Amino acid sequence: MRFLLNLLLVIVLHAPPAIAETITEQELRAHIAVLASDEFEGRKPGTEGENKTVNYIATQWSQAGLVPGTGNQSWYAPVTLVERFPSAFNAAFAVTSDKQQRRQVIPASDIILRAKREREDILDIPVIFAGYANEKPEELRRLVSGKLALLHMRKPKGRNDLPDYITRKKQLITAGAAAVLSVVEGNVRWSRSTRFFQRSGTTLEGDQYHGNIEGLIRGDRIRKMLKKAGLHEDQFGIWQGDPDFRAMDVPVRIDLSAQTHIRKYASHNVVGKIPGSDPQSGVILFMGHWDHFGECRIADPLNPSKDRICNGAVDNASGISLMIEVSRRLAKANLSRDIYFLATTAEEMGLLGAYAFVDDAPFPLDSLIAVFNADTVALAEDGRKIAVIGMGKAGLDDEIEKVAKQENRELDRSGKSEVFIQRQDGYAFLEKGIPAYMITSAFADEVRLKAFIDGSYHDVGDELNESLLLGGAVDDANFHVALGHYFGSTATYPEKGSSDIGAN
Template structure:
């Protein structure tokens, strides 16, 4: 059989591409290490962090990346603070017009912690800010120096409503001495209480914390308001107005709080593959490296939350994707970011965006990778963030070329705010999380209701890597598409059309 030169070159190229495909074994090698007991559950601020970030940097260096922190180091520091409530005394008072009375609130229905080890507030007025959706300047006169009650839930029926983290930050910026979050149902309050009553990590930035923060059950908040002659149901209806302003409750608080406070420095890991034409923009791949450390109590046979799926699998994808893209010498620079403290509220991603080591306005596309190892194959993919950016058509082109089917139900968009990519999406940067794991709702729910955030999320015969391998190769295709001026010629960041 005779071949033309072009045909021979085509065959060789096809063979080379096939040989480069990321396999299940490639991913498993990394997951076994990152999710081993030796890494202790990859909790920030522990020896497990040191091993994790060193492993990522070493593997990225082998893959051909160079540091992208603005220095020769791979590691970008993130200052964190861990707070654990230890003791509280709460006295809530109101006047009936004749004398001052105390409202009795069961101690298990309100949980508080301080920004500092010891917090004492005396005769501080309590205001209710509804959902806290007014601007900082609008709230400041009524909120400054006071304790603010804020509804955690979103305004019913509202679209484009700010996330609770944004609303809370605005209340703090308005000068509130305390922010106490009202949690709807008792069952939901109980879930929040289990977490709030233990250690909680945040960015170590004073302006992001009120002197006192806490949670209160809706039933307890209603009791408090009723005693002060405020109708909780009517207030709830009034608060649904987008123009609802803070109201004085006539209640004052005496609070004494003891909190264990630990400050430490964690690290993001940042690398890049320099592009041949870097002036034409850049692409970013990211995923969080952290997990929960020891998550079971004393006496348990297995106390370590290893985080094989969440998110050793995503880091494995980033390592192998970097290897493949290094061989392509793409036009645009390809950045890789492994974030810390995602499990504590996307903290590493937030710290990076606040002080990025390269211009964010150069990013033409961002792809977050999280929790990919759930499906035996990845033919169908979910696009978390679909419909919220201007690059959906381009994703469809890549999917078609790669023989992948996009889940058009968009059920996975329920997770938009729960993953690191949301921090970039908030900045109007086109950001998506693309994975087969979130396209199979049955398998995803089984994981979330079972092994998720538990010691069972480890390397065993239940680990599914077929879909993870398919997703990994799809991310290589994304890197090639968006990294090339031929396939994606735009040099400006597309407008975000979503939230």
């Protein structure tokens, strides 16, 4: 009898988890209907819309059986955001070879500035054209420290290996540049970029997140400066599309002055946890951003009732809805590892909530087994074909393929979705050497993805209506449940991978 009892105990302990109840389209649509409603005001951080959003998420996770995951019995991890609006500014330069050092004013139509503090003056500093800021950190520090760094905003074609603009600017600030001016080409891009710049620049709190002075400058104005200095743009391979252009000094010194309106406010990540039976075996993290743009259009006096709210149904009420329902299934699974769920703030402002979490996680980062980011999942009719953003960079490719095969999913191997790798929250973890993936059918449907980006993306048209496709989102949600079962159990996945991008 004792033998039979022991045998029964072994069978129970090693039995596969019960098949989870399938997530349905109705369940996802119900959450999107709430999160993307006008009542939630577009879910902009620091607004009443944020309060409603984070409370809704925490309530749903509590009802699903999760516990607060911040480490202090709260669902909410504060994230201090600093918003800066340019107020007044001026700039002038002098050619180094001019013995009289005659200053030439840069017209306000060709430059815009904001500062780290309310008032900042930087006088007579040397200038370096940093190109794409693609030197190694030590070399970049030697080149740009104490100088005004000119940074080309757009990457050259075919160089997807280069970091995005925000990351490259951060690298220059970290390297000690006294100021960073981003070079913008073309009238249309200049108009769009300056409008965005004037609305505000938001960072995490801390001197390391914003340059003493940052700004934009027209490419035409730079060329005029070079000509005044006796140089020609042919000497700067960046304008010939040279992807390997390296930083070079410009024989110019510049004065910059900027006044800035600064507002500091609190936002929140939401963190929930499903405790595992063997918490020492590691952590699995599911994440997605809850934030969007709030009221994104100005009032039309001729049509006061015209829609002004960016509701963000696809981006990213759909991803949060996926996480809520995935958490319900995994809460019943009795898995080995701790499973965390993270809803981040300020993704639209530069992955700020994700970076804040990485800086102050409630567990050691080296305990993370895998991170799965859910973002913009409601675009495909079904999820038979899935894009795996992070493939080839995150160390768990074979395991992902194994789960995909078990779930009868086909992997999109075109690699086209990798252009988005630095524009999603998982990148904050990849930089730390942690395996992080964004897996979705939406990014495997190139035609629909392009139509969305060219259409309602970040605009008032991204709202819940009958045309919203949730078939792919449902399949994605159920696939994430399968990922949770596989990686959450030491029986199916006992090991730990690593990212090829960064290191702990």
